[in-house]
Amino acid sequence: MPPAPASPDASTTRAMLRLLRWARPAVPRVVAGGVATLVASLLALAVPQVLGQVVNGHLVAGGTRTAVVQAAGLVLLLGVLEAFLVWCRRALIATPGTGVERAMRTDLFRHLLDLPVAFHDRWSGGQLLQRSMGDLHLVRRWMVFGLIQLVVAATTVVVGAGLMIATSPPLGLVYLAGAVPVVALGFRFRLDYKVVVRRARDQAGDLATSVEESVHGIRVLKAFGRGDDALEDFVRQADELRGTELDKARSQSRMTFVLAWIPETTLAVALAVGVWLASGDRVSVGALVAFFATAVVMSRPVEALGQLLAMTLDARAGTDRYLEVMDTAPAVADPEQPVALPPAPAGGSRVELRDVRFAHGPGRREVLGGVDLVLEPGETLALVGLTGSGKTTLLQLVPRLYDVTGGAVLVDGVDVRDLTRADLRAAVAVAFEDPILFSASVRENVLMGVPAEHLAGLDPAAADALVDRAVDVARAGFARTLPRGLDTVIGEEGLSLSGGQRQRVALARAIAGSPRVLVLDDPLSALDVATEAEVTAGLRRTLATTTTLVVAHRTSTVALADRVAVLEDGRITGVGPHAELLATHPHYRYVLTAEHDAPDRPDAVPDDAVPDDAVPDDAVPDDAARIGAGPGEGR
Ligand SMILES: Nc1ncnc2c1ncn2[C@@H]1O[C@H](COP(=O)(O)OP(=O)(O)OP(=O)(O)O)[C@@H](O)[C@H]1O
Numbered sequence: 137m138p139p140a141p142a143s144p145d146a147s148t149t150r151a152m153l154r155l156l157r158w159a160r161p162a163v164p165r166v167v168a169g170g171v172a173t174l175v176a177s178l179l180a181l182a183v184p185q186v187l188g189q190v191v192n193g194h195l196v197a198g199g200t201r202t203a204v205v206q207a208a209g210l211v212l213l214l215g216v217l218e219a220f221l222v223w224c225r226r227a228l229i230a231t232p233g234t235g236v237e238r239a240m241r242t243d244l245f246r247h248l249l250d251l252p253v254a255f256h257d258r259w260s261g262g263q264l265l266q267r268s269m270g271d272l273h274l275v276r277r278w279m280v281f282g283l284i285q286l287v288v289a290a291t292t293v294v295v296g297a298g299l300m301i302a303t304s305p306p307l308g309l310v311y312l313a314g315a316v317p318v319v320a321l322g323f324r325f326r327l328d329y330k331v332v333v334r335r336a337r338d339q340a341g342d343l344a345t346s347v348e349e350s351v352h353g354i355r356v357l358k359a360f361g362r363g364d365d366a367l368e369d370f371v372r373q374a375d376e377l378r379g380t381e382l383d384k385a386r387s388q389s390r391m392t393f394v395l396a397w398i399p400e401t402t403l404a405v406a407l408a409v410g411v412w413l414a415s416g417d418r419v420s421v422g423a424l425v426a427f428f429a430t431a432v433v434m435s436r437p438v439e440a441l442g443q444l445l446a447m448t449l450d451a452r453a454g455t456d457r458y459l460e461v462m463d464t465a466p467a468v469a470d471p472e473q474p475v476a477l478p479p480a481p482a483g484g485s486r487v488e489l490r491d492v493r494f495a496h497g498p499g500r501r502e503v504l505g506g507v508d509l510v511l512e513p514g515e516t517l518a519l520v521g522l523t524g525s526g527k528t529t530l531l532q533l534v535p536r537l538y539d540v541t542g543g544a545v546l547v548d549g550v551d552v553r554d555l556t557r558a559d560l561r562a563a564v565a566v567a568f569e570d571p572i573l574f575s576a577s578v579r580e581n582v583l584m585g586v587p588a589e590h591l592a593g594l595d596p597a598a599a600d601a602l603v604d605r606a607v608d609v610a611r612a613g614f615a616r617t618l619p620r621g622l623d624t625v626i627g628e629e630g631l632s633l634s635g636g637q638r639q640r641v642a643l644a645r646a647i648a649g650s651p652r653v654l655v656l657d658d659p660l661s662a663l664d665v666a667t668e669a670e671v672t673a674g675l676r677r678t679l680a681t682t683t684t685l686v687v688a689h690r691t692s693t694v695a696l697a698d699r700v701a702v703l704e705d706g707r708i709t710g711v712g713p714h715a716e717l718l719a720t721h722p723h724y725r726y727v728l729t730a731e732h733d734a735p736d737r738p739d740a741v742p743d744d745a746v747p748d749d750a751v752p753d754d755a756v757p758d759d760a761a762r763i764g765a766g767p768g769e770g771r
Pocket of ligand 1: 257496503521522523524525526527528529530
């Protein structure tokens with residue numbers, strides 16, 4: 137009974153064909169390996185035919201001794217050839233398989249870097265990690281082993297069944313009858329297994345996310361003594377995954393049982409029928425021997441079909457999960473016909489936000505509902521607003537970490553969407569409040585802020601000078617006192633440094649490339665007021681022609697600015713010097729003076745709660761507000 141060749145469905149075939157994009161270079165060797173395996177299997181099938189000839193010719197018909205020796209020699213030769221071909225398969229496909237996996241992994245990583253921040257907001261790190269490691273491993277294993285074995289096993293079964301029918305049609309038909317239940321059960325297996333294997337892959341991704349989150353947040357877990365909770369959560373997820381893996385194993389073992397039991401049963405029936413036919417001379421003893429020897433040779437590929445089908449469905453789930461990421465188009469992409477930025481104006485760049493609107497997805501509430509704002513060349517403008525009012529969101533629209541959903545952001549008159557991302561990011565540098573550094577030396581982290589093409593043209597001394605200048609301006613000189621100075625490798629995400637130290641290295645990175653536009657998201661929040669004043673003064677001196685947009689939460693950061701813009705309910709409701717706004721803009725006054733101890737909404741504070749004349753213009757002289765005015769000062 138040849139079971140139905142375990143054909144995966146059409147969508148599986150389509151998904152696997154899409155792998156050709158990466159597998160194409162490996163195709164010749166995989167095909168050669170497949171041919172070697174196929175020939176080896178067919179040689180194995182030839183052995184029973186030789187045996188049949190020996191039985192009929194020598195044992196039954198009294199053939200010569202020489203014929204027997206020749207037949208034995210032929211069997212030996214076939215065996216040696218088969219072993220050689222199996223070795224060829226391994227040698228042929230081991231290398232291209234790893235090459236395909238590497239190419240797929242590299243493309244995935246490249247694509248992840250290309251995908252916008254909005255994508256990374258939605259996808260967990262563990263799921264992406266699992267897709268780039270575990271899923272690709274399954275795909276490679278299938279490509280170099282499963283696919284070839286599946287084709288070879290199915291071909292062996294079909295050819296073997298043909299030989300059995302040719303050897304004895306009635307016995308062959310008895311054996312074939314067993315294919316009917318196997319096809320039906322195989323179909324059912326495919327449907328069930330497909331669902332369960334996908335669930336297992338997704339759960340493995342969730343489990344990886346838990347590990348990643350816990351390792352990332354280990355300080356919080358320890359500080360709050362929540363390690364046991366994290367462990368409990370992890371164990372629950374691990375149990376779920378184990379349950380699904382057991383479902384997989386049960387489903388697979390049911391199929392293996394079917395593929396072992398039904399052929400054996402039909403073989404027993406065929407044996408009874410065969411003996412009866414032989415006793416009536418309707419089949420020769422040699423044919424009977426050849427028939428059953430073929431059945432024995434076929435039993436291995438028949439049983440393997442279940443495992444190979446499972447492997448194919450594993451790889452299908454891995455391929456689907458891989459392609460789900462690869463098929464996500466980078467929403468923030470380079471324009472087809474990019475515009476070049478005009479040469480940097482001597483006085484600095486002009487940045488304009490024109491009726492800018494932004495929502496985190498269709499149908500979601502607008503975070504920004506029509507922002508109009510102009511930053512004049514060389515100006516430093518502070519953005520102030522309540523927490524959650526959209527300051528960070530607005531900032532991120534300038535370097536296109538997100539794209540506006542309405543209106544436009546222009547740098548020197550050019551819509552940022554008309555620039556290549558490389559040009560834009562060479563012109564606009566960013567420093568975030570929670571800076572991420574990389575496990576590299578301080579020097580390498582700082583140089584990350586210099587556009588690659590600019591860096592490539594610098595000799596080491598010039599690059600060092602850039603780093604020194606940036607480190608001085610950002611008051612990150614502490615890095616020179618680290619064990620290996622600026623060459624000290626800082627830990628993952630810079631966690632071996634204090635929060636304020638990391639902020640200063642991140643600031644040095646932002647200014648190292650002398651950007652036209654600097655976007656700073658409260659980058660000095662972790663510094664003490666005295667250090668912040670030093671950094672502020674350094675920045676003002678050095679970045680005279682850099683146009684800077686800075687989010688400020690405290691008066692001392694506002695000191696960096698020429699003007700301040702107040703962001704309120706997704707709109708700019710006031711722009712002007714700090715002192716003027718403090719005197720005339722109740723919401724601004726509220727944000728800077730009462731944010732941390734006030735009720736939820738600013739609206740709760742009536743306009744007259746802080747009468748305008750309570751803060752006369754001269755009460756907060758410009759200079760006092762600018763330099764070193766801490767949260768309590770300048771109010
Ligand atoms: N990835 C996101 N998906 C959905 N909503 C988001 C996302 N990021 C931020 N938001 C929402 O957008 C709004 C503005 O957030 P944003 O971070 O810009 O505020 P903010 O003014 O910078 O706040 P803070 O001063 O606390 O840093 C908030 O209501 C926030 O919940």
